[in-house]
Amino acid sequence: MEIIKRPDNMERITTAELAKAFIEEQIGAIRQQVGNKKVLLALSGGVDSSVVAALLIKAIGKQLVCVHVNHGLMRKGESEQVIEVFGKELDANLIYIDATDRFLDLLAGVAEPEKKRKIIGNEFIKVFDEEARKLEGIEFLAQGTIYPDILESDGVKAHHNVGGLPEEMQFELVEPVKLLYKDEVRVVGEALGLPHTMVYRQPFPGPGLGVRCLGAITRDRLHALREADAILREEFDNCGLAEKVWQYFIAVPDMKSVGVRDGKRYEGWPAIIRAVNTTDAMSATIEEIPYAVLHRISDRITAEVDGINRVLYDLTKKPVGTIEWE
Numbered sequence: 001m002e003i004i005k006r007p008d009n010m011e012r013i014t015t016a017e018l019a020k021a022f023i024e025e026q027i028g029a030i031r032q033q034v035g036n037k038k039v040l041l042a043l044s045g046g047v048d049s050s051v052v053a054a055l056l057i058k059a060i061g062k063q064l065v066c067v068h069v070n071h072g073l074m075r076k077g078e079s080e081q082v083i084e085v086f087g088k089e090l091d092a093n094l095i096y097i098d099a100t101d102r103f104l105d106l107l108a109g110v111a112e113p114e115k116k117r118k119i120i121g122n123e124f125i126k127v128f129d130e131e132a133r134k135l136e137g138i139e140f141l142a143q144g145t146i147y148p149d150i151l152e153s154d155g156v157k158a159h160h161n162v163g164g165l166p167e168e169m170q171f172e173l174v175e176p177v178k179l180l181y182k183d184e185v186r187v188v189g190e191a192l193g194l195p196h197t198m199v200y201r202q203p204f205p206g207p208g209l210g211v212r213c214l215g216a217i218t219r220d221r222l223h224a225l226r227e228a229d230a231i232l233r234e235e236f237d238n239c240g241l242a243e244k245v246w247q248y249f250i251a252v253p254d255m256k257s258v259g260v261r262d263g264k265r266y267e268g269w270p271a272i273i274r275a276v277n278t279t280d281a282m283s284a285t286i287e288e289i290p291y292a293v294l295h296r297i298s299d300r301i302t303a304e305v306d307g308i309n310r311v312l313y314d315l316t317k318k319p320v321g322t323i324e325w326e
């Protein structure tokens, strides 16, 4: 098995000029590999798959078929951004599947984290597979594999359909950013004209809000989590923390406490803020959010989000706490 290695003399892509040269080179390589055949891509809206999509659209236009599966566990506005950017602005061949009900029905009553993850992962493959089977003449599968993925798996991952397609659906892989580091993928994404918010998006786990809506997911608590998380992100954008903090989000546990609202007893869930800095996600420190910002976030969430009556700030480093609550 061939081990893919970044050439020692490959220059780090740090400028728009270098990115443009890379894009031109890849357009040629993609056209040569694909010819007039069709390519399928699972487009999550994350940095890597978005950059690969934009690159392929530039190279082969409508020969690329993007499938965006909304599992109902996306953050507020994320699927909408995929539709706006790829479906409208870049005029991509985009299939949008709202599979929210399928996922949430399967997850109903399931509290155990590993079971939840398994359900989400398996169902994702199933939905994507069903869509792929409906399409005709697809010979290639594009993937947003990046160089750290290859390093972490000793070159093995690139040889598998890690998007999760079954073995019998054999496609040749198209992996145009497989030799790039994350920072280079971002520079290329900006040179391709993708929105800054998409290219500099914080890491977001595959199971999405499913790992942050703790215990058995209910639609009302998931909704509260999504709204509270959107407020946190908006406030971080407003005060410049979004550019500085590595990962920040809200988790909502499956428990209620007593509160008071409009002079009446009001039972609600707590929203837990997590805001961490790290380089490799193996260990993480806590961002010192200014108290004024914390107060504003707390006031807004308790006033604007139905079902939330407290806001807590998690001060636990990793280790001993993991970044996600699960």
Ligand code: XMP
Binding pocket: 203, 204, 205, 206, 207, 247, 281, 318, 321, 322, 323, 324, 325
């Ligand atoms: P933990 O919670 O283990 O998280 O400290 C470390 C980092 O990994 C992210 N994470 C995931 N990323 N798929 C992903 O792509 C996943 O299933 C997944 N689970 C956790 C987490 O958000 C954090 O950045």
